Amino acid sequence: MLINNRNIISKGGNVLLQKRKKIKKVYILLLIFIIALATCYIIFKLKPQKNEYSDNTKVLDTITQALDLNTIKYNYNNIVTVKKDLSIMDIKIPFTNKSFVIKYSGIINAGVKPEDIEVLSNKEDSISIEIKKCSILDHYIDDENIYLYDVKNSIFNKVDTQEVFEDMSKYKKEYESKVIEEGFMDEVKSSTESSLKSSLINIGYKDVKITFK
Template structure:
């Protein structure tokens, strides 16, 4: 221990301790790894028989800008603005619910089909078709998963309404009628009447 006596010795001891501490910290930083656990439990599983005839598919892609800020008496508060731009793609499927079909065979050549109007079966935005751009948040207003969820639900409803306004359900009924007519003609029927309730 006589190496560490005197001023030079004490400086040497301090230098060794500092090097040891820095080395330990550096090693700890290098060896730090992120460990992620994903726990998954199946809550419910169900297989259901479907009686759906999808006759039309409407695909869409859209870009929406989301912005949220806090206000006090109509005045924007500083450091409370959050925003993002979202690009997404999805699809809507519509068609005929086959459970509602009534078949009236009049004779070997004539048949009447009565069924409910077409309906929407699916409105889906796959997760892999959602892209974020220009994400910004503030100290007092953080971005959250709920923001994305709310935007996507609103956009799905909006796109469904637009599709229906453009005649999606009318197209589904027309296509469904053509498919059923083709099948019934293949069965030998010549006089085919198809009505929607």
């Protein structure tokens, strides 16, 4: 039986050619898929994304956390000389004068309260904030380390320990005024501004404006 070799070669060539066409088609489809995928990725990246912090409530939550971490502490030691006497109608009563020296330690915490912050504008990657004021948040006196020196009593007016503790609130206010006059609040403002800017930039803002009223 004779076999036509020419026909066999012709059929084999056609099969090989068809396989090549299929492979070529697969490559083309794969290339189109890759190009489409890359195009979608580029479009997604270039498309302006909605700021998840466009809601002022979320921004204020972030600001509050930053404020909690940015409380400025002022540690100090103070000595107060106290002189008192009894009086009637602003007339001093003889033999009622007393004096003593108080030595104590305190800690002043200063910063910004969340209610003193207002978001003026919040658009995409830009935000503007106004701080109404910086203030003293807490002022602690170490009651266990209050010392009295040079106590001088009078017959009719002796030094009372309870009286000393009651007077401490006045000394605290006096010292707060002193540190504020020395520029303590300027340090609080600078630290608060730096901390808030850093926190807001970390969540995606590029233009952060902070002003103090």
